[in-house]
Amino acid sequence: MQFCHISGYSSFFPVHSYEWTFLARRYGERCPPYLVSTLTPKQTANRSLLILLRRRRRQKEVHMTEMKRKPILIPIDHGYGNVKTSNFIFPAGITEYKDEPAMATDTLCWAGRWYAIGDTHKEFIADKTADEDYLKLTMAAIAKELNKRGLTEAPVWLAVGLPLTWVGQQKDSFVRYLTQVRNLEFRFNGRDYAVEVVGVEMYAQGFAAVADRLKEFSGVNMLCDIGNGTMNIMYINNGRPISGQCYTEKFGTHQFTLLIRECLMQEFHVTIEDAVIEKYYALAPQILARNIWIRSSRQPKNLPKVSCVASGNINIIMENK
Numbered sequence: 001m002q003f004c005h006i007s008g009y010s011s012f013f014p015v016h017s018y019e020w021t022f023l024a025r026r027y028g029e030r031c032p033p034y035l036v037s038t039l040t041p042k043q044t045a046n047r048s049l050l051i052l053l054r055r056r057r058r059q060k061e062v063h064m065t066e067m068k069r070k071p072i073l074i075p076i077d078h079g080y081g082n083v084k085t086s087n088f089i090f091p092a093g094i095t096e097y098k099d100e101p102a103m104a105t106d107t108l109c110w111a112g113r114w115y116a117i118g119d120t121h122k123e124f125i126a127d128k129t130a131d132e133d134y135l136k137l138t139m140a141a142i143a144k145e146l147n148k149r150g151l152t153e154a155p156v157w158l159a160v161g162l163p164l165t166w167v168g169q170q171k172d173s174f175v176r177y178l179t180q181v182r183n184l185e186f187r188f189n190g191r192d193y194a195v196e197v198v199g200v201e202m203y204a205q206g207f208a209a210v211a212d213r214l215k216e217f218s219g220v221n222m223l224c225d226i227g228n229g230t231m232n233i234m235y236i237n238n239g240r241p242i243s244g245q246c247y248t249e250k251f252g253t254h255q256f257t258l259l260i261r262e263c264l265m266q267e268f269h270v271t272i273e274d275a276v277i278e279k280y281y282a283l284a285p286q287i288l289a290r291n292i293w294i295r296s297s298r299q300p301k302n303l304p305k306v307s308c309v310a311s312g313n314i315n316i317i318m319e320n321k
Contacts, residue, residue, distance in 0.1 A: 071198045072149070075159040076141045077205065080124050081228025081254065083137050088144045092228075093120035094133050108140055109187040121274065124229040124254060127170070129177040138178060142195055143188035153194035161205040164225075164232040165248040175200045206232045207241065214239040227252045253278075 077084040083092045090106065097114045101107055104116035117140045128134045142156055158178060162170055184195040206225030210217065217236045225232040229252045235245035257277050264270055 069155070071155040071157040072146070072151075073157050073159060074142055074145050076138060077161055078128060078134050078137065079227055080230065080252065081121055083141055085141050085145055087148055088141070090118040090140070090144075091120065092122045092134075092137055093118055094122065094136055095119055106140060106189060108136060108143075110136060110139060110184075121228075121254075124250075126250070129170075129173050135177065135180070139184060139186050139193075139195075140188060142184075143186075143191070143193050146193065146195070147189075147191065152191055155196040155198045157198050158200045159203065160200060161203045161208070163230050163248040164204050164206060164234055164246045167202060167204050171202045175202060204232075207234065210236065214241070228254050 075086055079092055081092060082089050094108075095101075095116045097116065100109070100114050101116045104119055106117035108115040108117055115136055117137065122133060125131075138158070142158075146152065146154060146156075160174070160178065162174060178200050179197055182197050184193070184197065186193055186195075205227070206223055209225070210223055214236065217239050219238065221236040223232075223234040223236060229250065231249045231251050233247045233249075235242040257274050260277050261272065261274075264272060
């Protein structure tokens with residue numbers, strides 16, 4: 001710490017070393033590391049700049065301290081095909097290795113074991129608490145969100161979802177599953193993280209797509225959330241969800257992948273990777289609409305309004321007005 005005397009002021013004020021270097025380089029002066037009075041009146045304007053720099057630094061330190069103390073809300077969709085957060089999406093696959101994998105894009109080290117995240121797709125398991133894979137995928141999702149905020153340690157509050165009709169049955173077990181280790185210490189992509197899971201809130205999957213738009217749904221409507229392993233259907237009548245007409249089917253895009261693979265094997269006697277098949281899923285709505293138009297003798301008068309929200313899964317809201 002050095003001190004600088006500014007003309008027109010009766011006292012000295014502290015100047016940090018990097019700020020002193022900035023002034024020296026800016027004005028070409030080399031000030032000694034003791035009390036001096038060499039700044040010209042033109043240079044006195046930098047006093048406000050120095051104060052602003054220190055104020056911003058203190059504000060950043062206070063902000064970082066508050067961020068570490070205040071729980072951060074992190075929404076996570078634990079899909080069977082992909083894991084989604086507010087800012088990231090990656091395949092729900094995990095492979096264990098004895099040593100750190102050299103070629104993996106995302107790597108996780110926890111409890112002395114290494115894992116490659118997102119290099120494959122996890123096989124469909126109705127009960128997500130059957131193994132620890134989704135707990136490790138949760139760590140990866142948390143690490144990605146904290147890294148985006150410039151943090152490596154913080155208390156977090158998780159907002160997660162389950163299929164519509166499975167919320168009541170699996171809610172408590174899934175919350176216990178995600179909170180079985182309250183204090184998580186792990187390494188992700190070369191950075192060490194210390195996370196405290198403060199709490200977990202459970203929501204019904206798919207319903208979040210229309211939760212803030214229920215007033216827009218007049219008449220009889222159907223919400224269809226087609227995921228990788230399940231399909232959720234909910235009826236919405238005059239802006240009110242009908243709990244007695246909610247369905248969850250173990251039928252998703254993965255079943256289409258298996259069907260396409262089998263058809264290609266029977267027709268062309270070849271086997272292709274799932275990634276090649278999934279590449280064409282984005283074209284499905286256009287192809288389907290074109291086929292419907294060709295097969296129709298005339299255009300229907302009342303076509304349903306279809307809006308798609310894609311975040312790994314295909315969420316289709318069909319609204320008849």
